[in-house]
Amino acid sequence: MMSIFIFKEEHSLDIYVRPGDSLWHYSQLFGIPLQLILDSNHGINPQSLTVGQRIRIPGFITTNYHIKSGDTLWAVSQKENIALEGIILVNPQLNPYYLYIGQIIKIPKRVTWRIINGKQDYDYNLMTNDIGQLLAVYPFLQTTSIGNSVLEKNIPEVQVGSGNKKVHYNGSFHANEWITTPIIMTFLNDYLLSLTNHTPIHGLSTFPLYQQTSLYIVPMVNPDGVDLVLNGPPANETWRKKVIEMNRNSEDFSGWKANIRGVDLNDQFPADWEKERARNPKKPGPRDYGGEKPLSEPEAIAMANLTRKRDFAWVLAFHTQGEEIYWGYKNQEPPESESMVNEFSRVSVYEAVRNIESYAGYKDWFIQDWRRPGFTVEVGKGINPLSLTQFDTIYQKTLGIFLAGLYL
Numbered sequence: 001m002m003s004i005f006i007f008k009e010e011h012s013l014d015i016y017v018r019p020g021d022s023l024w025h026y027s028q029l030f031g032i033p034l035q036l037i038l039d040s041n042h043g044i045n046p047q048s049l050t051v052g053q054r055i056r057i058p059g060f061i062t063t064n065y066h067i068k069s070g071d072t073l074w075a076v077s078q079k080e081n082i083a084l085e086g087i088i089l090v091n092p093q094l095n096p097y098y099l100y101i102g103q104i105i106k107i108p109k110r111v112t113w114r115i116i117n118g119k120q121d122y123d124y125n126l127m128t129n130d131i132g133q134l135l136a137v138y139p140f141l142q143t144t145s146i147g148n149s150v151l152e153k154n155i156p157e158v159q160v161g162s163g164n165k166k167v168h169y170n171g172s173f174h175a176n177e178w179i180t181t182p183i184i185m186t187f188l189n190d191y192l193l194s195l196t197n198h199t200p201i202h203g204l205s206t207f208p209l210y211q212q213t214s215l216y217i218v219p220m221v222n223p224d225g226v227d228l229v230l231n232g233p234p235a236n237e238t239w240r241k242k243v244i245e246m247n248r249n250s251e252d253f254s255g256w257k258a259n260i261r262g263v264d265l266n267d268q269f270p271a272d273w274e275k276e277r278a279r280n281p282k283k284p285g286p287r288d289y290g291g292e293k294p295l296s297e298p299e300a301i302a303m304a305n306l307t308r309k310r311d312f313a314w315v316l317a318f319h320t321q322g323e324e325i326y327w328g329y330k331n332q333e334p335p336e337s338e339s340m341v342n343e344f345s346r347v348s349v350y351e352a353v354r355n356i357e358s359y360a361g362y363k364d365w366f367i368q369d370w371r372r373p374g375f376t377v378e379v380g381k382g383i384n385p386l387s388l389t390q391f392d393t394i395y396q397k398t399l400g401i402f403l404a405g406l407y408l
């Protein structure tokens with residue numbers, strides 16, 4: 001798999017309006033759906049473009065080309081497989097009749113490869129860097145911060161799609177289940193690739209999904225915890241001492257699920273929180289401690305606030321492991337939860353499980369308070385943290401779930 005880095009926004013494809021141009025014309029010229037160009041240029045009025053106005057074209061980057069002996073723009077356009085007009089558009093100052101050897105011109109290049117690599121130890125920095133790269137190439141994405149972690153990292157949310165149906169996916173509620181973050185990010189990248197290249201996934205055209213659905217992704221709910229598992233304790237000596245003590249004086253954090261204060265974020269929600277507390281540890285530690293009260297932790301508060309604000313039709317929380325999908329909560333789930341989980345199960349071969357002895361989780365709270373479908377998807381098999389050797393298998397099995405979450 002080819003991978004490239006786009007360090008700055010300037011490398012994405014910007015063009016400048018000429019007299020008589022229209023977004024429709026750009027859509028035809030670059031083969032990008034008009035809706036995606038509109039959504040990449042918020043605040044512009046497509047009926048009255050101004051000459052010289054900057055327009056961002058999604059799904060393309062610009063590369064430099066060095067003019068060689070005998071080159072004409074036509075020859076370059078043939079060689080680079082890009083419309084001649086596209087080259088002229090990104091080089092507005094260029095005189096096509098006066099090229100010289102060694103001259104550098106810009107070439108629009110259609111992005112047909114993944115720009116992120118999820119198959120690595122995927123910490124918070126990698127994720128934020130990847131979100132920045134995706135934004136540069138796919139400006140129809142929108143991102144916001146839903147709040148800060150205990151160690152004051154922004155928790156990003158990425159939105160894709162322009163439909164009325166609002167769907168939410170999240171990953172890494174649990175620190176040592178961090179593989180769910182690069183799995184979700186890889187799906188996001190593949191969805192974007194499919195949209196701008198008109199390439200179906202599993203035989204499914206994705207542009208209708210974009211039009212029907214707004215997908216809201218929080219790829220890493222627990223950034224401090226993920227970084228603790230992957231990179232060890234924070235440099236700050238006070239925090240370092242604290243987490244090692246909570247970890248029973250061990251510096252092996254592979255069993256750590258909680259946030260940096262030793263609170264399990266998926267035991268923090270006001271859905272029989274007291275019952276969950278009764279069966280769990282009473283003090284902070286690597287896992288299962290639900291805090292002194294529901295929603296005491298900033299990461300859980302951020303998720304609760306987001307969920308209240310967005311009014312999601314359904315939510316999918318990705319965890320590891322077990323290859324199971326939990327879909328019920330005290331018979332409060334709506335009837336469509338069952339048909340939905342059957343579809344998720346069919347496409348992933350994961351087992352649908354209605355109820356388990358567990359409370360105070362995010363999906364429990366969502367089902368309880370909204371009476372809408374909520375799911376916990378337990379990906380992969382083995383001992384957490386799952387090895388990256390499982391990455392491809394997990395992705396292959398969950399891809400259908402990601403898609404079904406949009407088409408259902």
Ligand SMILES: [Zn+2]
Pocket residue numbers: 173174177266319320
């Ligand atoms: Zn989990």
